[in-house]
């Protein structure tokens with residue numbers, strides 16, 4: 001097992017303990033544990049893989065289809081220069097190539113370029129593969145009538161092409177490829193009945209198909225392994241190991257994206273700094289392991305209040321969390337922050353050393369930005385929320401201090417967001 005995977009798996013196991021971590025982490029770890037010899041992930045993961053594969057396959061597929069189209073376009077030159085075929089035979093062959101194979105390829109190119117869904121793209125690639133093999137067999141029959149032995153291996157080359165560049169999952173393309181090969185063999189042996197010596201060509205084509213099928217399996221297997229590794233590393237590196245929330249680095253980039261989105265769409269948003277009250281005393285009284293568990297519980301509560309698609313939340317540092325809620329009025333945001341504060345208190349996590357009350361509580365600084373402006377930096381909003389948080393602390397803790405960004409004096413900045 002590669003070392004980076006080993007480390008990522010250990011981190012993932014730790015993250016799984018915090019319920020605020022995304023489900024994908026557990027799913028990927030389980031998948032790496034169970035293996036995927038049958039080249040199939042559990043359904044939700046398979047959908048993500050399918051989606052990513054489709055996105056990354058587009059250029060390869062278009063290149064493959066374009067190469068096939070170009071070969072067909074250049075075929076007349078070859079036929080005329082090398083074989084000097086009679087016009088009548090030429091016409092039939094051109095009909096198969098230009099009226100049959102070429103339109104299929106062009107349609108497939110257009111569909112791939114437009115970025116159709118993963119399933120449709122795979123269906124299109126598979127259908128065009130079968131259509132091209134059928135066309136090649138048609139051309140072979142027509143050329144044989146003219147005494148030209150158009151090698152049957154071209155059909156196998158079609159399979160090699162789709163394996164190398166088509167990026168169609170094995171469980172679709174291997175059965176289709178092998179069935180097509182069997183059909184070609186049947187047509188050859190019982191239909192075309194070529195001279196005995198030509199059976200070597202058939203054997204060569206069959207061997208190529210087998211090699212390509214094996215290649216398809218092994219390359220998809222390593223592609224899947226690399227995809228799981230990369231997704232796991234990506235997820236683990238963005239998460240805070242203790243709470244499972246976004247870590248500071250990932251949080252800042254997600255906040256930046258959300259802020260830019262709000263500016264672009266003219267949506268108001270609220271940014272909240274959430275801090276556990278007298279957590280130093282908590283650690284002193286109950287010990288750091290208990291402190292860690294409390295951090296996890298609070299983190300999970302913060303996460304449960306930031307679950308809409310554009311919401312962002314993360315661990316800002318220490319016992320401080322940040323949440324960004326987009327597209328709500330100031331009143332609703334204040335109510336939301338107040339509900340979160342009350343929900344933490346309602347967890348009834350004992351905190352005997354707190355001067356605020358018997359339970360663990362949080363203070364919240366909520367900065368409401370009603371009309372985000374591109375001239376206002378996210379740092380200024382963060383700094384304002386931070387000042388509001390300290391206002392809540394000064395006023396006695398376990399409360400929400402709200403302020404409108406536009407009506408408060410701009411803070412002096414130190415960050416670079």
Ligand SMILES: Nc1nc2c(ncn2[C@@H]2O[C@H](COP(=O)(O)OP(=O)(O)OP(=O)(O)O)[C@@H](O)[C@H]2O)c(=O)[nH]1
Pocket residue numbers: 242275276277278279280281283287288289290291292295317318319393397
């Ligand atoms: N257990 C645990 N404690 C942490 C972690 N990160 C920060 N802390 C503790 O959080 C405490 C923060 O203390 P302070 O910044 O003084 O604030 P506070 O005690 O919460 O007091 P107020 O914020 O004024 O209510 C420190 O004791 C840190 O050790 C962590 O990952 N685990």
